[in-house]
Amino acid sequence: MGKALIIGAGGVAGVVVHKCCQVPDVFEEICIASRTVSKCDALKEKLDGGRTKIQTAQVDADNVEELVELINKFQPDIVINVALPYQDLTIMDACLATGVDYVDTANYEPLDEAKFEYSWQWAYRERFEKAGITALLGSGFDPGVTGVFSAHALKHHFDEIHTIDIVDANAGDHGYPFATNFNPEINIREITANGSYFENGEFIETEPLSIKRVYNLPEIGPKDVYLLHHEELESLALNITGIKKIRFWMTFSENYLNHLKVLENVGMTSIEPILFEGKEIAPLQFLKAVLPDPASLGPRTIGKTNIGCIFQGIKDGEEKTYYVYNICDHQECYKEVGSQAISYTTGVPAMIGAMLVMTGKWKNPGVHNIEEFNPDPFMEALNKYGLPWQESFNPELID
Amino acid sequence: MGKALIIGAGGVAGVVVHKCCQVPDVFEEICIASRTVSKCDALKEKLDGGRTKIQTAQVDADNVEELVELINKFQPDIVINVALPYQDLTIMDACLATGVDYVDTANYEPLDEAKFEYSWQWAYRERFEKAGITALLGSGFDPGVTGVFSAHALKHHFDEIHTIDIVDANAGDHGYPFATNFNPEINIREITANGSYFENGEFIETEPLSIKRVYNLPEIGPKDVYLLHHEELESLALNITGIKKIRFWMTFSENYLNHLKVLENVGMTSIEPILFEGKEIAPLQFLKAVLPDPASLGPRTIGKTNIGCIFQGIKDGEEKTYYVYNICDHQECYKEVGSQAISYTTGVPAMIGAMLVMTGKWKNPGVHNIEEFNPDPFMEALNKYGLPWQESFNPELID
Numbered sequence: 001m002g003k004a005l006i007i008g009a010g011g012v013a014g015v016v017v018h019k020c021c022q023v024p025d026v027f028e029e030i031c032i033a034s035r036t037v038s039k040c041d042a043l044k045e046k047l048d049g050g051r052t053k054i055q056t057a058q059v060d061a062d063n064v065e066e067l068v069e070l071i072n073k074f075q076p077d078i079v080i081n082v083a084l085p086y087q088d089l090t091i092m093d094a095c096l097a098t099g100v101d102y103v104d105t106a107n108y109e110p111l112d113e114a115k116f117e118y119s120w121q122w123a124y125r126e127r128f129e130k131a132g133i134t135a136l137l138g139s140g141f142d143p144g145v146t147g148v149f150s151a152h153a154l155k156h157h158f159d160e161i162h163t164i165d166i167v168d169a170n171a172g173d174h175g176y177p178f179a180t181n182f183n184p185e186i187n188i189r190e191i192t193a194n195g196s197y198f199e200n201g202e203f204i205e206t207e208p209l210s211i212k213r214v215y216n217l218p219e220i221g222p223k224d225v226y227l228l229h230h231e232e233l234e235s236l237a238l239n240i241t242g243i244k245k246i247r248f249w250m251t252f253s254e255n256y257l258n259h260l261k262v263l264e265n266v267g268m269t270s271i272e273p274i275l276f277e278g279k280e281i282a283p284l285q286f287l288k289a290v291l292p293d294p295a296s297l298g299p300r301t302i303g304k305t306n307i308g309c310i311f312q313g314i315k316d317g318e319e320k321t322y323y324v325y326n327i328c329d330h331q332e333c334y335k336e337v338g339s340q341a342i343s344y345t346t347g348v349p350a351m352i353g354a355m356l357v358m359t360g361k362w363k364n365p366g367v368h369n370i371e372e373f374n375p376d377p378f379m380e381a382l383n384k385y386g387l388p389w390q391e392s393f394n395p396e397l398i399d
Numbered sequence: 400m401g402k403a404l405i406i407g408a409g410g411v412a413g414v415v416v417h418k419c420c421q422v423p424d425v426f427e428e429i430c431i432a433s434r435t436v437s438k439c440d441a442l443k444e445k446l447d448g449g450r451t452k453i454q455t456a457q458v459d460a461d462n463v464e465e466l467v468e469l470i471n472k473f474q475p476d477i478v479i480n481v482a483l484p485y486q487d488l489t490i491m492d493a494c495l496a497t498g499v500d501y502v503d504t505a506n507y508e509p510l511d512e513a514k515f516e517y518s519w520q521w522a523y524r525e526r527f528e529k530a531g532i533t534a535l536l537g538s539g540f541d542p543g544v545t546g547v548f549s550a551h552a553l554k555h556h557f558d559e560i561h562t563i564d565i566v567d568a569n570a571g572d573h574g575y576p577f578a579t580n581f582n583p584e585i586n587i588r589e590i591t592a593n594g595s596y597f598e599n600g601e602f603i604e605t606e607p608l609s610i611k612r613v614y615n616l617p618e619i620g621p622k623d624v625y626l627l628h629h630e631e632l633e634s635l636a637l638n639i640t641g642i643k644k645i646r647f648w649m650t651f652s653e654n655y656l657n658h659l660k661v662l663e664n665v666g667m668t669s670i671e672p673i674l675f676e677g678k679e680i681a682p683l684q685f686l687k688a689v690l691p692d693p694a695s696l697g698p699r700t701i702g703k704t705n706i707g708c709i710f711q712g713i714k715d716g717e718e719k720t721y722y723v724y725n726i727c728d729h730q731e732c733y734k735e736v737g738s739q740a741i742s743y744t745t746g747v748p749a750m751i752g753a754m755l756v757m758t759g760k761w762k763n764p765g766v767h768n769i770e771e772f773n774p775d776p777f778m779e780a781l782n783k784y785g786l787p788w789q790e791s792f793n794p795e796l797i798d
Contacts, residue, residue, distance in 0.1 A: 178661070178664055178665050259665065262577070262658050262662065263661065263665065266577050266662065267690070268686075268689060274689060276680070276685060276688050277680075281685070283685075283689050286675060286685050287665070287667075289675050290665060290682050
């Protein structure tokens with residue numbers, strides 16, 4: 001079928017590469033490119049020998065010229081961006097310059113501010129349309145599958161959707177009293193940032209972690225979830241016609257919040273350097289060195305994630321609730337692709353999104369969020385490629 | 400009257416120096432000696448100009464020869480040891496060699512193990528007797544005033560004491576979410592060590608922090624207290640005839656315990672160095688650098704301590720309860736001597752003990768714990784020198 005250029009060589013990229021190699025009819029050839037080519041080579045080594053041909057390349061994703069050169073050389077049909085969110089725009093520029101389709105998993109963020117919004121990427125709409133190329137934004141799990149679930153619910157279960165509650169629950173246990181899946185600074189920022197939700201045409205800000213629910217979730221049981229802002233709220237508010245309210249909920253255990261709070265209290269999460277034995281050291285950097293290496297969590301994490309959407313609305317004049325979700329098992333993911341569920345649930349949808357664009361099913365010149373496309377082939381692919389979904393009409397809200 | 404050599408220049412030593420200068424008829428001359436003579440000089444500078452003459456000296460308290468030389472030169476009537484517990488034995492050796500009386504505030508601890516017991520110091524008994532000199536052990540608050548309270552209770556309130564509950568409560572607030580008064584490693588050791596109490600002739604070990612009570616204490620209100628081992632249990636068990644049970648209780652707030660636990664969980668209290676940017680750094684050392692400097696707590700600590708003993712026993716054939724305690728206000732201490740109540744409550748009894756030995760009231764050749772002496776002059780001095788005691792016959796145990 002064709003060729004995909006995968007930019008990035010982290011946990012999610014590893015999953016994307018694994019999954020592309022499972023669909024060699026579509027991904028005949030891939031190139032894995034990142035700043036550190038040795039990481040790309042390590043991935044190639046693991047997966048080489050199947051029907052998908054793999055090559056690697058060194059590229060600085062901040063540098064449009066380098067990206068253009070690599071694209072011109074490899075001649076991919078699509079660029080799968082699983083690099084850093086700071087690099088979305090340079091990669092989109094390179095796609096525009098070379099006329100290649102684009103897919104990513106998270107919206108652009110400026111390097112110097114925590115600002116999650118699509119404005120920068122939506123500003124490319126006309127240029128992508130004119131160039132006749134497709135940009136598929138946010139094809140991870142959340143954003144990503146959550147948008148597909150929304151389009152699916154609207155197409156098959158409702159005449160009008162009034163509320164969407166996205167519930168992202170991780171019941172994984174790595175056996176440490178405390179560890180973070182990624183940079184603890186980002187974790188801290190997440191729990192200390194204001195939340196927000198969409199209601200009746202506007203976004204309403206909430207105090208950090210001030211709104212809490214307890215859901216009894218299939219296969220993982222009762223979980224505390226907290227209202228956070230999340231990027232898909234912005235696009236769903238525009239694309240799900242008639243929507244009145246959208247909220248995003250994420251699990252944080254009391255233990256986890258307590259550890260983060262204490263570390264913040266004593267100053268260990270500060271990025272302001274202190275003078276220690278004549279050397280400037282940021283406490284957060286030292287904390288990261290003391291905490292378990294996130295890469296070490298994969299093999300030891302057990303348990304499951306449950307991410308899904310609860311919809312309420314009207315069908316045939318009657319009120320209706322519909323819940324669709326995926327359960328993902330950390331250990332099974334690790335066995336399959338060497339990463340636990342956090343990377344897996346992001347990497348699989350990135351492959352699926354790329355596949356649908358490459359096969360023409362989702363070809364649509366312009367810059368689009370995932371819920372703008374026909375959800376049916378994506379829903380089918382989820383079941384086929386490792387993220388089967390289940391549905392229920394009665395999710396239990398305990399508190 | 401005479402001369403006292405004060406060894407040590409830390410927080411407690413500062414209080415001892417201040418209080419000696421308030422009793423110039425007894426302490427006509429003092430010498431403040433420590434490894435860092437600049438600290439001694441700073442104390443001298445603060446207090447010079449009163450009737451007590453002050454000199455300073457450099458001495459390594461681990462070195463018996465240096466101590467002997469200093470004692471021979473200064474010719475004190477007593478040595479007040481407010482150095483480190485590791486240095487009790489070298490200082491006692493120097494007192495023996497020079498025939499000078501000795502007083503300290505905490506029992507000897509070997510440098511390499513956390514073992515609180517009097518065996519090492521009690522082994523000096525015969526030698527002190529033969530030399531005709533007095534060693535007064537543990538003349539701080541606890542041990543110290545708690546032993547005096549016990550002797551007082553036995554002398555004036557009971558025919559037999561059956562149980563003693565020592566309750567050490569600090570309701571001070573320094574306004575930080577978390578800070579330690581001293582080395583956090585010692586704090587950690589304290590809360591992770593097994594507790595123990597004395598009952599019917601033997602010591603019974605308990606799991607760390609496994610026994611908790613809530614006392615409603617005069618002037619500070621309801622406080623969580625936990626059973627710990629404490630050194631005075633060993634001597635009181637021997638010296639209070641007929642005693643059946645002795646327990647030591649100390650306040651730890653939930654917040655304090657939670658912070659310590661989290662810091663321990665993540666490895667920040669470990670003394671095992673990690674490699675950080677090519678340098679070996681013990682996490683605990685880095686944590687200490689991040690936490691507020693204990694010296695900075697004094698001026699900002701408000702609130703009170705309440706330390707006392709609850710006695711139960713028999714008087715004139717009837718069961719009786721008697722509670723005697725001292726309330727100490729952090730801010731008032733700071734105003735008076737530049738230290739908060741933790742140092743104050745230890746330093747004042749050290750001065751009083753030294754005074755009673757110097758004036759001959761407590762002269763008794765040998766090595767003695769504080770409860771072996773007549774408590775009356777000490778109880779009188781407590782009221783006069785800043786640690787007035789109060790009594791009640793109905794302490795409230797809430798839980």
